[in-house]
Amino acid sequence: MSIATQIIDRHGGADHGHKSYLEDGSGLRSWIFTLDHKRIGIMYLASAMAAFLLGGLLAMIIRIELLTPGPTIISADRYNQAFTLHGAIMIFLFIIPVIPAALGNFFLPLQLGAKDVAFPRLNLASYWIYVIGAIFAVVSMVMGSVDTGWTFYTPYSVDSNTAVIPMVTGAFILGFSSIFTGVNFVVTIHKMRPAGMGWFSMPLFLWALYATSIVQILATPVLGITLLLLAVERLVGIGIFDPLMGGDPVLFQHFFWFYSHPAVYIMILPAMGIISEVIACFSRKNIFGYRFVALSSIGIAVIGFLVWGHHMFVSGQSELAGTIFSALTFLVAIPSAIKVFNWIATMYRGSIELKTPMIYALMFLFLFSIGGLTGVYLGALALNVHVHDTYFVVAHFHYVIVGGTVIAFIGGLHYWWPKMSGRMYPERLAQVVALMIFVGFNWTFFPQFILGTQGMPRRYYNYLPEFAPLHQFSSAGAFVMGAGFGLMIAYFIWSWLRGPRAPQNPWGATTLEWTTSSPPIMHNFHKTPMVSGGAYHYSVHPSEATVRR
Amino acid sequence: MDAAAGPFLPSQASTLAPAVDAVHYFVLGISIFFFLLIVGLMLTFVIRYRRRRAEATTPDLTHNHALEIFWSVTPLLILAAIFTMGFNAYMAGRVAPDGALEVYVTGRQWSWSFSYPREGIVSPGELVVPVGRPVKLVMASEDVIHSFFVPAFRVKQDVLPNRYTTLWFEATMEGEFVIFCTEYCGTSHSDMIGTVIVKSEEEYRAWVESGGVGDISQLSMAEYGALLFRQNACNACHAVDGTRLVGPPLNGIFGHRQPLTGGDAVTVDEEYLRESIVNPNAKVVDGYSASMPAFPHLKPEQVGALIEYIKSLEQ
Numbered sequence: 001m002s003i004a005t006q007i008i009d010r011h012g013g014a015d016h017g018h019k020s021y022l023e024d025g026s027g028l029r030s031w032i033f034t035l036d037h038k039r040i041g042i043m044y045l046a047s048a049m050a051a052f053l054l055g056g057l058l059a060m061i062i063r064i065e066l067l068t069p070g071p072t073i074i075s076a077d078r079y080n081q082a083f084t085l086h087g088a089i090m091i092f093l094f095i096i097p098v099i100p101a102a103l104g105n106f107f108l109p110l111q112l113g114a115k116d117v118a119f120p121r122l123n124l125a126s127y128w129i130y131v132i133g134a135i136f137a138v139v140s141m142v143m144g145s146v147d148t149g150w151t152f153y154t155p156y157s158v159d160s161n162t163a164v165i166p167m168v169t170g171a172f173i174l175g176f177s178s179i180f181t182g183v184n185f186v187v188t189i190h191k192m193r194p195a196g197m198g199w200f201s202m203p204l205f206l207w208a209l210y211a212t213s214i215v216q217i218l219a220t221p222v223l224g225i226t227l228l229l230l231a232v233e234r235l236v237g238i239g240i241f242d243p244l245m246g247g248d249p250v251l252f253q254h255f256f257w258f259y260s261h262p263a264v265y266i267m268i269l270p271a272m273g274i275i276s277e278v279i280a281c282f283s284r285k286n287i288f289g290y291r292f293v294a295l296s297s298i299g300i301a302v303i304g305f306l307v308w309g310h311h312m313f314v315s316g317q318s319e320l321a322g323t324i325f326s327a328l329t330f331l332v333a334i335p336s337a338i339k340v341f342n343w344i345a346t347m348y349r350g351s352i353e354l355k356t357p358m359i360y361a362l363m364f365l366f367l368f369s370i371g372g373l374t375g376v377y378l379g380a381l382a383l384n385v386h387v388h389d390t391y392f393v394v395a396h397f398h399y400v401i402v403g404g405t406v407i408a409f410i411g412g413l414h415y416w417w418p419k420m421s422g423r424m425y426p427e428r429l430a431q432v433v434a435l436m437i438f439v440g441f442n443w444t445f446f447p448q449f450i451l452g453t454q455g456m457p458r459r460y461y462n463y464l465p466e467f468a469p470l471h472q473f474s475s476a477g478a479f480v481m482g483a484g485f486g487l488m489i490a491y492f493i494w495s496w497l498r499g500p501r502a503p504q505n506p507w508g509a510t511t512l513e514w515t516t517s518s519p520p521i522m523h524n525f526h527k528t529p530m531v532s533g534g535a536y537h538y539s540v541h542p543s544e545a546t547v548r549r
Numbered sequence: 550m551d552a553a554a555g556p557f558l559p560s561q562a563s564t565l566a567p568a569v570d571a572v573h574y575f576v577l578g579i580s581i582f583f584f585l586l587i588v589g590l591m592l593t594f595v596i597r598y599r600r601r602r603a604e605a606t607t608p609d610l611t612h613n614h615a616l617e618i619f620w621s622v623t624p625l626l627i628l629a630a631i632f633t634m635g636f637n638a639y640m641a642g643r644v645a646p647d648g649a650l651e652v653y654v655t656g657r658q659w660s661w662s663f664s665y666p667r668e669g670i671v672s673p674g675e676l677v678v679p680v681g682r683p684v685k686l687v688m689a690s691e692d693v694i695h696s697f698f699v700p701a702f703r704v705k706q707d708v709l710p711n712r713y714t715t716l717w718f719e720a721t722m723e724g725e726f727v728i729f730c731t732e733y734c735g736t737s738h739s740d741m742i743g744t745v746i747v748k749s750e751e752e753y754r755a756w757v758e759s760g761g762v763g764d765i766s767q768l769s770m771a772e773y774g775a776l777l778f779r780q781n782a783c784n785a786c787h788a789v790d791g792t793r794l795v796g797p798p799l800n801g802i803f804g805h806r807q808p809l810t811g812g813d814a815v816t817v818d819e820e821y822l823r824e825s826i827v828n829p830n831a832k833v834v835d836g837y838s839a840s841m842p843a844f845p846h847l848k849p850e851q852v853g854a855l856i857e858y859i860k861s862l863e864q
Binding site for chain 1: 576583628
């Protein structure tokens, strides 16, 4: 159970005669046309963080507007555009690409001991398609004041007098970026595993990326076709979704959620992969129930395709359809529960060190549990009818997507930052900021569960005065959370420029990316690593537990 | 309106509400249990197994099939129970009892309208129903998708263009309850608010006999106009305090010149106001869109009452 090839370089930085990927080529062209998965990962990271900042500013505008019922700082139309932009930017430009395309791009080849992904040019194409799609979407939304919500429900999106077509064209283009990344990862994982690494000795992050890629490849085309139909409907009034012409507006919702529910798993699965890596490392313990954790990713990906109708319990779909989707929704909760219990079991009798990545992993367990359990609440038909399209749903998906995906992403970013940048982040400050984000997040979103059960609908510019105290409380928390994220971005920029040099393996982790220098050399490894045994060898056999490793 | 009667749930004002709330408390209890279990174990392990020595070692506990089966099957059984409870309470709300009072509901940007087929009444904005009698709503939209939501009754159903959807409820409490639109429908989505007025059987009968307007003999024309203004949800688009909404504010305009789209101007008099109600897009105030629907069901004396109300509004 050891890695045969170990390059030990305690001083970090590039080793003898080989430049790190950051120093190997300089100037704009060396980045724009790079085929290096690490540089593409960094470009994705920077772009996604820019989208996160923009989406976050819009969120602050929304929370300030909601400080009082009626007009506070902007008009109703501007408010409707703000939540449309916030949702579309966060989902399409930040959450969906950030873990697979930024961290995944950087670490998938490294964890495989490979030089690059299978198709480096496709990888670069995916990035630039993402940029083009992003510019298209943001420009058309801002200039054309799209106000349909990120869900583009017909017939509103057909009637709406705004730039819906350029906007959905942007989302259509972004879909290709996602598909390219998915294809690249599937092929890379199939064909480029090093000698000795079977499927069940891969790091769990790779299992998660594999499951994610399958969903990206299979589900994204459905969104593309749906948005294309919407554009055609607007252009020539073909009548697919128009009841006056024999079409059905609810059909759009089926199409839309057939992609957009699996898309939720595109967001959460890679996050779960990060949590598996971090908990094992900082508990210094082999992951408990490796096969269950690995296969539950596949289980989530498969069942995740069959639950889209739970967004539509009150849409007018049949009672039978609602019943079946409700039952399947409960089924998809099981693989997530299996993961959570195995992570907890991994900590049992571990040697737990509370560094920032581990703090984020614990925050993930706390917040994702609330997100998951309120998902159970939403899966129950009668309860869903009451809280559907209220703030309860808003709170639920922010607990899953921010409390789950974003928190895990930030944990992963701290975990892998020394490898990516060759620098350490400020540990004590990072812990304080983690606490700020945790407190600010719960402060913002927990009251929204109560608003929802009381009946406060979502996407409301104006609201009844009795909802004002909880809205104001929620908005106050948003400032704390926003300040936390701002500080975090600031110290990462500081660390990139001035942070202390990182050693090759600061956490004592056992996956392959830690066997090369920090930051890695251009071609990752001097020699292709050979692997024997599993990805994790933190623990010693029980009979040797008292003996030093 | 008591949208937030309890700390966590609105008042239980329909026969369906107690069953839904029972599921709510059951799932809440299960959720709190599992949340405390997960976070409790997590914190216990973090404290108990914190790293004490830099070179500490750990036992290699790889898996335990019995444990995996236990923590897969137990939640599955609990989820099956929640599914069943949720299903039963849902189905109870889907099939209206025979002999329910039928009301047609029309949703449009951005108001509700209620038509009583047997009673021959059109009631804009206010759904008047008797307490203790099942009511079946047959709903359709004139434009985009809306959703009919009464928190106090725990009922919600999307309202679609060119297709009927239904829901039913039986109110158990007299009073006024808010109706929200919960499917995003554009600019004034959050002002598309109606009211369910639950009356005693006698009061309801009196309301039906008055043709759905109640007793107006004691009201001045302007007061009657104020009532109609609210019933027809005119206030969703027209403020009376000078605020700019979808439509122009109406206070202090009578007798003054209004600039129109296209460069003309008009002095606001009775005839201009009448035309703006029955044929609203004939003359559109400069800077606003021609998006107001006509109100053909208003009787001449009701139009007059609205005009008197607008005349009474101060700058």
